[in-house]
Amino acid sequence: NAGVxxxxxxxxxRRGQEARLRCSPMKGHSHVYWYRQLPEExxxxxxxxxxxxxxxxxxxxxxxFSAEFPKEGPSILRIQxxxxxxxxxxxxxxxxxxxxEQYFGPGTRLTVT
Amino acid sequence: xxxxxxxxxxxFVQEKEAVTLDCTYDTSDQxxxxxxxxxxxxxxxxxxxxxxxxxxxxxxxxxxxxxxQKARKxxxxxxxxxxxxxxxxxxxxxxDHTGGFKTxxxxxxxxxxxx
Numbered sequence: 318n319a320g321v322x323x324x325x326x327x328x329x330x331r332r333g334q335e336a337r338l339r340c341s342p343m344k345g346h347s348h349v350y351w352y353r354q355l356p357e358e359x360x361x362x363x364x365x366x367x368x369x370x371x372x373x374x375x376x377x378x379x380x381x382f383s384a385e386f387p388k389e390g391p392s393i394l395r396i397q398x399x400x401x402x403x404x405x406x407x408x409x410x411x412x413x414x415x416x417x418e419q420y421f422g423p424g425t426r427l428t429v430t
Numbered sequence: 431x432x433x434x435x436x437x438x439x440x441x442f443v444q445e446k447e448a449v450t451l452d453c454t455y456d457t458s459d460q461x462x463x464x465x466x467x468x469x470x471x472x473x474x475x476x477x478x479x480x481x482x483x484x485x486x487x488x489x490x491x492x493x494x495x496x497x498x499q500k501a502r503k504x505x506x507x508x509x510x511x512x513x514x515x516x517x518x519x520x521x522x523x524x525x526d527h528t529g530g531f532k533t534x535x536x537x538x539x540x541x542x543x544x545x
């Protein structure tokens with residue numbers, strides 16, 4: 318059973334470009350969470366999704382950030398018009414149920430130049 | 431408001447000795463879960479151990495045990511017989527009913543295991 322998969326592992330974007338981060342949950346998991354980790358800090362919750370639904374996006378910046386988890390395919394975290402402050406590691410996690418432990422992917426390290 | 435506090439930015443331990451990483455939490459809920467994750471230098475987040483607020487026994491997973499003191503709102507991680515491969519960042523985390531589905535993480539403790 319493959320773990321949570323994220324791609325790309327490293328992404329470099331110039332200011333103003335768009336960044337698309339992909340997450341494929343573990344097989345059988347229908348709950349996906351996105352977190353952001355700034356250097357030397359803990360993870361900060363961004364958004365929680367189930368298939369085709371955003372359940373909780375209270376940690377998402379109001380502008381430029383969006384997330385989706387379509388019926389088919391991976392979950393996508395999209396950042397439009399990136400700025401240097403968006404440089405961080407973005408982790409996706411999945412769980413089979415809401416109150417179970419979350420299993421993390423390897424993360425995508427976004428660098429904005 | 432939910433909060434996780436890890437007061438030790440860095441810890442050193444001699445190989446084969448035990449070490450305790452501190453974690454205190456704040457929540458007004460009666461139902462919550464506590465987690466510990468390990469993040470090695472390669473960057474991935476590895477789930478270590480889980481403790482539910484209603485669990486009467488302290489959780490154990492191999493060399494990891496969670497010293498759960500509910501009245502003091504502490505959930506310290508104990509690593510026995512430390513190994514060089516235990517050198518990593520360790521994050522304490524919590525999820526409660528009020529917080530819904532988000533997991534709140536502490537700032538982390540960096541553990542250095544000395545040979």
